[in-house]
Amino acid sequence: MIRFDDVHKAFGANQVLRGVTLEVPQGTSMVIIGGSGTGKSVLLKSVLGLVTPDSGAITVGGKPAMAGDRDAFLARFGMLFQGAALFDSLPVWQNVAFRLLRGSLKRPKVEAREIAIEKLRRVGLTPDVADRFPAELSGGMQKRVGLARAIAAEPEIIFFDEPTTGLDPIMAGVINDLIREIVVEMGATAMTITHDMTSVRAIADRIAMLHGGKIRWTGPVTDMDASGDPYLDQFIHGRAEGPIEAVR
Amino acid sequence: MGRLLGGIGARVLAVLAMVGRVSIYAGQVLRHLLTPPFYGREFLSALMNIGWLSLPVVGLTAVFTGGALALQIYAGGSRFDAAAVVPQIVAIGMVRELGPVLVGLMIAARVTSSIAAEIATMKVTEQIDALVTLSTHPMKYLTVPRVLAGLVTVPVLVGIGDVIGIFGGYQVAVRSLGFNSATYLQNTIDFLEPLDVISSLVKGAAFGVIATVMGCYFGMNSGRGAQGVGQATKSSVEAASVLILAANFVLTGVFFSA
Ligand SMILES: Nc1ncnc2c1ncn2[C@@H]1O[C@H](COP(=O)(O)OP(=O)(O)OP(=O)(O)O)[C@@H](O)[C@H]1O
Ligand SMILES: [Mg+2]
Numbered sequence: 001m002i003r004f005d006d007v008h009k010a011f012g013a014n015q016v017l018r019g020v021t022l023e024v025p026q027g028t029s030m031v032i033i034g035g036s037g038t039g040k041s042v043l044l045k046s047v048l049g050l051v052t053p054d055s056g057a058i059t060v061g062g063k064p065a066m067a068g069d070r071d072a073f074l075a076r077f078g079m080l081f082q083g084a085a086l087f088d089s090l091p092v093w094q095n096v097a098f099r100l101l102r103g104s105l106k107r108p109k110v111e112a113r114e115i116a117i118e119k120l121r122r123v124g125l126t127p128d129v130a131d132r133f134p135a136e137l138s139g140g141m142q143k144r145v146g147l148a149r150a151i152a153a154e155p156e157i158i159f160f161d162e163p164t165t166g167l168d169p170i171m172a173g174v175i176n177d178l179i180r181e182i183v184v185e186m187g188a189t190a191m192t193i194t195h196d197m198t199s200v201r202a203i204a205d206r207i208a209m210l211h212g213g214k215i216r217w218t219g220p221v222t223d224m225d226a227s228g229d230p231y232l233d234q235f236i237h238g239r240a241e242g243p244i245e246a247v248r
Numbered sequence: 249m250g251r252l253l254g255g256i257g258a259r260v261l262a263v264l265a266m267v268g269r270v271s272i273y274a275g276q277v278l279r280h281l282l283t284p285p286f287y288g289r290e291f292l293s294a295l296m297n298i299g300w301l302s303l304p305v306v307g308l309t310a311v312f313t314g315g316a317l318a319l320q321i322y323a324g325g326s327r328f329d330a331a332a333v334v335p336q337i338v339a340i341g342m343v344r345e346l347g348p349v350l351v352g353l354m355i356a357a358r359v360t361s362s363i364a365a366e367i368a369t370m371k372v373t374e375q376i377d378a379l380v381t382l383s384t385h386p387m388k389y390l391t392v393p394r395v396l397a398g399l400v401t402v403p404v405l406v407g408i409g410d411v412i413g414i415f416g417g418y419q420v421a422v423r424s425l426g427f428n429s430a431t432y433l434q435n436t437i438d439f440l441e442p443l444d445v446i447s448s449l450v451k452g453a454a455f456g457v458i459a460t461v462m463g464c465y466f467g468m469n470s471g472r473g474a475q476g477v478g479q480a481t482k483s484s485v486e487a488a489s490v491l492i493l494a495a496n497f498v499l500t501g502v503f504f505s506a
Binding site: 045048049050070071074075077078079081082083085086087088098099102103104149 | 285287370373374375377378379380381382383384
């Protein structure tokens with residue numbers, strides 16, 4: 001279980017998180033929604049120590065995040081970055097198998113390659129992609145390689161930052177199913193950021209809406225349509241008029 | 249007047265603060281160098297990039313410099329015993345000063361800039377963050393292999409540059425100035441001391457460390473976006489070049505002023 005307790009973060013004068021309190025129960029799929037630039041990516045990064053909160057606490061399984069053995073802590077996570085963040089000096093399969101080629105989860109090279117190719121297949125990529133370099137792939141393909149890398153070592157907690165952005169509707173459907181499968185079959189805890197309402201409904205057990213640096217609304221996805229919250233309603237129906245200003 | 253002095257003071261403080269940060273960074277590099285894991289493959293590819301692929305530019309720089317040196321000394325030194333003076337000054341000049349400094353500056357131009365641009369781009373595209381989440385320390389994976397490769401290859405490059413520079417001077421002296429080949433070589437060998445060669449290689453090692461540490465430091469501390477990458481690259485080459493020249497001055501003092 002991941003708990004955020006009154007988390008604050010500012011970049012200079014830019015107050016991004018202003019007291020985020022949220023609980024993500026173990027084995028659930030939590031989807032974070034919210035306007036562009038509201039700090040969704042920052043929220044995920046703060047769990048992994050890539051961004052250090054100014055105040056507040058983040059705990060994972062009851063223990064403070066980043067306390068103790070950092071490598072062991074990070075080995076429990078997989079993360080898909082918004083921009084894929086593939087290593088462009090390495091071929092695709094070595095990107096996917098990065099964790100399996102070094103460190104505590106190291107496997108023989110042949111085995112690591114097999115796992116990489118299997119994960120690539122799961123994100124809808126053929127084995128011939130394995131030996132290409134990230135710069136030779138389209139944006140959507142890079143995104144899927146990033147996804148394969150995030151799940152390669154079968155982590156117990158997975159963060160997906162906009163997994164379906166830039167994908168065609170069919171591929172988006174494949175990825176939505178995959179994320180759902182990972183949560184249901186592997187019992188993983190997932191936090192997904194997405195702007196795609198179809199994805200939200202396909203992936204989420206619970207959703208949380210970030211607005212104004214705080215969690216505006218959180219609850220089961222089944223309650224989303226009848227929340228009665230004008231902010232959430234405006235967001236999920238994509239209306240220009242409402243309490244959320246269109247110019248931010 | 250007060251504002252002017254204040255401005256100068258602020259500049260000085262900023263430079264001092266940067267020197268402090270770079271020193272702390274260098275200390276961290278050393279600590280990570282001495283603790284496992286060590287990424288052998290990254291080290292080999294850094295050896296290739298910094299050492300092997302720098303050979304052409306180092307060779308060309310050295311051969312032209314040695315040749316020009318011979319011409320210059322012959323033109324200015326014809327009043328002396330040119331047959332003895334030209335080979336001696338070419339050898340001393342190349343080995344003690346020009347070899348290490350020019351190779352160091354070429355490495356700053358070629359290697360420091362590419363390290364800084366590569367790492368800064370990795371930072372801007374979140375590849376550094378991705379490394380961290382994959383339980384790999386960027387310092388160990390990116391910095392240590394490059395600094396170690398700089399430490400071992402740049403002295404070798406300097407040694408090669410010294411030899412090629414002397415060879416350039418020799419070619420000019422023998423082919424166009426009509427020197428006797430055997431006497432030229434004999435004079436070169438007689439005149440060079442072991443300390444000259446040692447100082448040359450030590451300078452090379454120091455410059456190799458400076459060039460690679462600066463590239464990594466400015467890359468890792470790059471600002472955001474393409475502008476950040478450009479700024480990081482420029483600053484890294486400036487800092488590496490100035491530090492190489494300053495270190496050269498200090499090391500020359502250490503080796504030869506006693
Ligand atoms: N490293 C950083 N340095 C300075 N500002 C940052 C940094 N990272 C994020 N920010 C700022 O924090 C704010 C939130 O950024 P974040 O990337 O979390 O937005 P987001 O909610 O993920 O938006 P989007 O949906 O567009 O991805 C933005 O104003 C951004 O400029
Ligand atoms: Mg984002």
